[in-house]
Amino acid sequence: MSHISHSSSVVQALDNIRGALENLNVAGTGIYFQQLANGPFEQVLVFNSDDQIFLNANANPPFFHSTGQGILTDLYGKALPGSKGLSSLPVDPSELDDATQWPPKQPEPFNAPPVNNEHTTRIGFAKNFISFGDGSSLGTVGASLAKILRLKNGGAQFWESSVQAVCESSGRYEGARGMLVFGGSAYFPVWPDSSADQIKLLSAGFPARLVRCFKLVLRPDQK
Numbered sequence: 001m002s003h004i005s006h007s008s009s010v011v012q013a014l015d016n017i018r019g020a021l022e023n024l025n026v027a028g029t030g031i032y033f034q035q036l037a038n039g040p041f042e043q044v045l046v047f048n049s050d051d052q053i054f055l056n057a058n059a060n061p062p063f064f065h066s067t068g069q070g071i072l073t074d075l076y077g078k079a080l081p082g083s084k085g086l087s088s089l090p091v092d093p094s095e096l097d098d099a100t101q102w103p104p105k106q107p108e109p110f111n112a113p114p115v116n117n118e119h120t121t122r123i124g125f126a127k128n129f130i131s132f133g134d135g136s137s138l139g140t141v142g143a144s145l146a147k148i149l150r151l152k153n154g155g156a157q158f159w160e161s162s163v164q165a166v167c168e169s170s171g172r173y174e175g176a177r178g179m180l181v182f183g184g185s186a187y188f189p190v191w192p193d194s195s196a197d198q199i200k201l202l203s204a205g206f207p208a209r210l211v212r213c214f215k216l217v218l219r220p221d222q223k
Helices: 002-022 093-099 195-203
Strands: 040-054 064-066 086-090 124-131 137-150 157-169 179-186 206-216
Touching: 040 157, 040 195, 064 157, 093 195, 137 179, 157 206
Parallel strands: none
Antiparallel strands: 040 064, 040 206, 064 086, 086 124, 124 137, 137 157, 157 179, 179 206
16 A cells, blocks of 8 residues: 555656646746646746836836846746847826825725725826747737835835736737736835936836736637
8 A cells, every 4th residue: 555655656746747847848938837827728928027117207208118138037037048028108207106105995895896996097008028039029018007115214116017918929929819917116225205306216227127927828729
């Protein structure tokens, strides 16, 4: 009996290793997480990127944009050679103060209305383009929400989250449809009190770290 149990444990361990490798070997990257998929056709990509973000305050309209110089990595920091991410988000700098305001406590129960959406309605619309360096790419567009939290050391934590739909694709994702959600953050050791100085700081450029999650269905699996 113990021999059978031991054999079963070995088989289970090998199955676990094989499953882990299957999530890492698509296109030679570690960004596929099929354990997060729902249904037989969905593919799930999760990855990170570090980039430099700038506020173009004098443009009409003003907008945040990434340089595309940051390379994509898996969640362990392994670079995806030749990859990059581009984004732009039109903003009204006068609404920066609203980013420091947080939503109110919601009325119970959480699984029924009403919903109080105060301080979540000044939403911008962004577009993103992800190139994987092998001719494959995904373009998306959708709504974004930013928040700023002042910190005890005089600095600030900046967050932007977005939910976007795929609008174009190429390479191994040609014709794919699906959704992107991402969360980006930046840390400012010093956060000025005046709006003018805040805009100046953001316009000078700042490093941001983003984690992106795509849920896709490829063209061959669509009707």
